[in-house]
């Protein structure tokens with residue numbers, strides 16, 4: 001393989017570039033990013049007084065093959081010393097809340113959570129979990145998450161817990177999201193074991209083999225539930241960028257928006273604002289809609305399927321308060337759509353990551369997330385929503401939900417347009433069909449990033465690795 005162009009410099013595009021760079025089989029890699037910075041949604045503000053605020057992801061899970069893979073990369077990049085782990089025994093792992101009927105309720109956990117009635121639920125969880133093992137296997141090839149959970153565990157769990165969970169991961173509506181694509185573990189448990197409970201106890205089949213490197217071994221030994229980095233999540237894309245620059249094998253271009261791509265004799269011609277380049281293969285790490293708008297008309301069915309992948313807009317409001325203002329301690333709270341459509345949840349950032357607080361003086365950082373699948377209904381078109389309105393709504397939520405009457409000493413409002421893809425029912429078929437089209441037409445094109453195979457940072461990094469392995473027909477030797 002001579003030249004590979006990677007479109008998009010979010011964590012997906014950077015990860016693909018990193019794995020390509022590790023391979024001796026590729027002579028040139030060109031990474032094209034439209035904005036002035038790499039990292040995409042991995043974006044942190046580092047204030048001059050030392051405080052750190054996350055505008056995108058704030059915690060990465062170390063568990064599973066994809067979690068190990070990311071930690072192996074982090075180790076290889078020399079970032080191990082910057083890790084901020086949160087263990088399973090930490091209060092941020094134990095305590096998560098739901099805001100229901102104008103009150104905070106700690107989500108049930110452990111044996112007592114199973115056996116006792118814990119509000120807002122009307123009966124012990126055991127009464128939903130035990131009969132689940134006897135529920136017949138569903139016959140549909142895909143189903144909404146709400147329908148799947150109602151069928152197996154009952155409507156109350158689906159309406160409150162699962163509705164909230166989907167808002168806290170996809171900012172999405174569990175009545176539309178696909179169980180097969182969003183929570184493949186649940187779907188596979190039913191398929192392989194006939195029950196989610198049994199699947200959780202016995203396992204749901206083979207996983208990717210990713211041996212744990214030293215950092216991943218440490219995460220297992222120390223029982224990490226999630227981790228961040230001392231200078232914020234953006235250190236990860238920054239560190240990959242630095243690695244790629246130092247390798248001398250990757251050309252990184254900022255402010256290089258891809259306008260159009262057209263097939264050429266040996267691969268692709270890529271049209272940029274101020275010139276053209278050629279590549280033998282393209283790895284697209286663009287959001288699906290952005291890719292659809294640059295493909296040639298000859299790719300028509302693919303263009304339509306890419307356009308059909310919806311996204312949602314999320315308003316992220318970071319707030320800093322003087323003093324210790326939280327009435328409860330934990331990771332944060334989620335709000336089910338029946339309680340308040342527009343307010344998704346509040347993360348108590350200072351609890352899992354106090355290291356990101358301003359070093360001098362006691363402060364509390366929280367992040368309020370709003371909108372998602374309900375954005376337009378509640379706030380109207382994103383173009384017309386003002387920062388003032390979002391800030392007012394966020395501080396009002398902190399006041400009502402947490403009883404905080406003081407005014408924040410610092411605030412930042414970010415409107416993330418189209419930031420989280422929504423895997424609706426049938427998503428897996430659409431992705432399968434897009435990849436079949438590419439194969440049948442011998443298009444030298446790989447699809448990676450959050451639009452296809454999982455939205456978490458781990459999933460996106462792993463999609464970059466998988467694409468490079470498939471392209472080169474080899475396993476990548478990347479700090480494993």
Ligand SMILES: Cc1cc2nc3c(=O)[nH]c(=O)nc-3n(C[C@H](O)[C@H](O)[C@H](O)COP(=O)(O)OP(=O)(O)OC[C@H]3O[C@@H](n4cnc5c(N)ncnc54)[C@H](O)[C@@H]3O)c2cc1C
Pocket residue numbers: 007008009010011012013032033034035038039040041042055056057058059060061256257258259285286287290294314316416419420448449450451455456457458460
């Ligand atoms: C608010 C929020 C909170 C999140 N929290 C978590 C969390 O706690 N844990 C977790 O694991 N995940 C979390 N995620 C998900 C995760 O951050 C994203 O799914 C992931 O960062 C997406 O990476 P990506 O590279 O696929 O896409 P992106 O980050 O969208 O990158 C795509 C890049 O392509 C560029 N681009 C677009 N068009 C063009 C073009 N024409 N030419 C060139 N470049 C172009 C864009 O500028 C962008 O940089 C969160 C996401 C959000 C929005």
Ligand SMILES: C=Cc1c2[nH]c(c1C)Cc1[nH]c(c(CCC(=O)O)c1C)Cc1[nH]c(c(C)c1CCC(=O)O)Cc1[nH]c(c(C)c1C=C)C2
Pocket residue numbers: 061096097165167168169170171226314331332333334344345346347369455456457
């Ligand atoms: C309220 C909105 C959101 C919050 N976080 C996100 C949104 C939209 C985005 C997000 N959060 C997580 C992921 C990655 C999923 C993964 O597979 O790792 C994404 C894209 C992590 C996460 N956050 C919550 C859960 C249950 C998870 C899954 C992993 C885990 O169990 O740690 C819950 C949660 N998210 C938010 C809050 C306030 C909250 C619960 C109190 C914010």
